[in-house]
């Protein structure tokens with residue numbers, strides 16, 4: 001840059017400066033490149049430099065296994081997923097992800113998945129996301145085969161006998177039987 005946008009000074013130097021971000025109660029210090037104004041001391045950072053710094057912090061969080069609410073939020077944002085999108089990938093509810101991010105104990109499998117998603121994002125891959133989507137598709141295909149046994153508009157109420165419910169569930173356990181039930 002030619003001149004300082006803050007004081008209009010022209011004494012600009014490009015150098016490494018101390019920089020840190022906070023995630024929850026922890027501060028992650030480091031150094032980044034910046035244009036520094038010699039007159040007022042204003043520092044100007046490149047957005048790519050900041051993204052790279054965040055990615056470094058994400059790696060440190062993953063390596064150290066610091067799994068708590070704020071780190072979960074931080075890592076999720078590294079993957080550009082919303083709470084709802086992340087929940088859908090995991091096959092859980094958005095409210096559950098919200099609870100984890102607010103401090104409830106995080107499901108270890110969900111934490112591992114998130115770490116894999118972050119690693120993928122850093123390496124420009126979509127491996128984990130594709131895998132989770134394929135699993136979710138398989139599940140929903142399976143459950144759509146199971147639906148027809150209980151006809152539309154009919155619900156299992158308190159009045160339904162346990163035998164009846166069991167019979168219906170047994171019917172639906174086999175895909176071909178389920179298709180027959182739909183035809184009938």
Ligand SMILES: [Zn+2]
Pocket residue numbers: 004005006007008009037038039040041042
């Ligand atoms: Zn300045």
